Amino acid sequence: MELLNFINGKNYIAGNWVEVVDQLSVINPATGETIATVPNLTEELVLATIDNSITGFNIWSQMTVEQRSKILRSWHQLVLKHIAELAYIVTIENGKILEDAKREILYGAAFIEWFTDIMTQVSGTIVQGNNFRHKVITEYEPVGLVAAITPWNFPSAMVARKLAPALAAGCSVILKPSSLTPLSALALVKLAADAGLPPGVVNVITGDSNKIGKIITQDFRIRKLSFTGSTEVGKKLYQDCAGTIKRLSLELGGNAPFIIFADADLEKTAADLITAKIRSGGQSCVSPNRIFIEEIIYDQFIEILVSKFASLKVGNGIESTSDIGPLINAKAVEKILDLLSESTNSGAKIICGGKALKNFLDPTIVIDCNEEMKIFHTEIFGPVIACYKFKTIEQVIELANKTEYGLQAYIYSSKLETIHKMSAQLDFGMVSVNSPLPANAKAAFAGRKASGFGIEGSRDGIYEYLNTKYVNLTI
CATH class of the missing domain: 3.40.605.10 (Aldehyde Dehydrogenase; Chain A, domain 1)
Structure with a gap:
């Protein structure tokens, strides 16, 4: 010391x-x-x-x-x-x-x-x-x-x-x-x-x-x-x-979309989503904020995700058994609880987590979110995964870009045509394809808009x- x-x-x-x-x-x-x-x-x-x-x-x-x-x-x-x-x-x-x-x-x-x-x-x-x-x-x-x-x-x-x-x-x-x-x-x-x-x-x-x-x-x-x-x-x-x-x-700030197509490797995608989400306890400007899942694999992906995310342990960061540490203070916890409350009152469902003790918040998944909810437009800054459905590539591009922020976006797909179209039309300074941690000293870290x-x-x-x-x- x-x-x-x-x-x-x-x-x-x-x-x-x-x-x-x-x-x-x-x-x-x-x-x-x-x-x-x-x-x-x-x-x-x-x-x-x-x-x-x-x-x-x-x-x-x-x-x-x-x-x-x-x-x-x-x-x-x-x-x-x-x-x-x-x-x-x-x-x-x-x-x-x-x-x-x-x-x-x-x-x-x-x-x-x-x-x-x-x-x-x-x-x-x-x-x-x-x-x-x-x-x-x-x-x-x-x-x-x-x-x-x-x-x-x-x-x-x-x-x-x-x-x-x-x-x-x-x-x-x-x-x-x-x-x-x-x-x-x-x-x-x-x-x-x-x-x-x-x-x-x-x-x-x-x-x-x-x-x-x-x-x-x-x-x-x-x-x-x-x-x-x-x-x-x-x-x-x-x-x-x-x-x-x-x-x-x-x-x-950021409001990163994490877009999952049906042709993606769902097991790997779920693991990568969690890796990106729990970095710094979700308190990162490039943290996946809005999880867009193609409708035909929505239920299947959620099931895989819950099995992995719900088992993570919250605790003091010094303890080797902890997977996620505390949020920075009580104000940060209160903000997220308010977002979750507004979402569930508007029709979303919390399927794991949602509880807090002091500065610790359980890893939380909230499903059936929509663009009218406050959580869609707000940088969450915590271990909360908010899930949205989409049907077409045109729809998800519109939803992903429907934010004042333009920092980081994530795409998960095995089709080159999809990757090319998405990366070209997403209005974000950084786009990561099939990779959860894009930050690198050799890369240009740069945003746009707000x-x-x-x-x-x-x-x-x-x-x-x-x-x-x-x-x-x-x-």
Whole structure:
């Protein structure tokens, strides 16, 4: 518990571990116990952090690619070395089961490794202009100081997914993790500092989200904001950044359709659906939210699904016997129970689960849902499988696209013609075919519509943190 003990009660600002009198409690959702505290920073300290981050940018952006790459590689190695403790921290502050937390650490580490390689491949171009003396030069420069706001559902991976490309591009970063799960961010940055990251390049601040958000959006020195979280908050940040014309990346909510055709392998499909659904206890923006099942196999598939899903055990994520951990807090449980109540009052049926104890919700299947129900339009964010029937491919395309969100969609079919038509007509930034876990550092994670904009991961991800400069040179 070396990392946890070291970061307890502190923020990381200008290379120093800062403590203040006013502290916020971090609660284990499985037990309700306080596991640590973090500072509730004053406005003066937040503004001082911005000053220090500008100094950090001036140092980091002037280092060579080789110098920055060496530090990031060392950081990646330290993350892998400390995977057990990092996963433990994720579990006790977020609740997800320990094996899931370990996968999260590896997922986040993959972004550090990926962008450490990609940063060496960024290069400008020189082409001849109007005559032999005229050169058109394109260069890429770091955008400047970046603010990153990360969510509670992937408290480690989302930090790595934002920091890695920003640092690879030469930016400095002010990181504001969720107040519900700030420890993973602090632990990761502690390892980055141990790897040799210069003071002021990454600063971690905690405290009142509204107060900090107002400062971040209104300060012109912060040239980019990357946010992962709810669409409601994303809209507010979008508006608030207008005054300072910031670059933005917004990874917001989802309402993922999971579409099952009669020709799919039903046993595998059911297993894959559960794998995708219980990741982070269903608290994921890419979690299957609306399960569309072709009518002729509806009853058969439901029977297979119940036999697998109902047997999963809910419990403390630290316990090896647990398949699903708690939800993040009581408010999250209450929201889902309200959705289930509204659905059943409108004609849906709960055929397994549906009960909650404190922050724990039994794995739940609700059938005979329809598009008039609130659950159809709402991101569930829990271990609930809501099932819908469809008859034709045209009908399911219309139903799947009938949402303001456009992040992730899933298709299960053995027919290439069906796969091609569905993937072409689904209005989502990411489409996964016959696979439950599409996330990959090498892939472009990007939504559309109310799911936001901007790319995380892939070769394109680093350009979110780079400005393009054109130099018109006549010799």
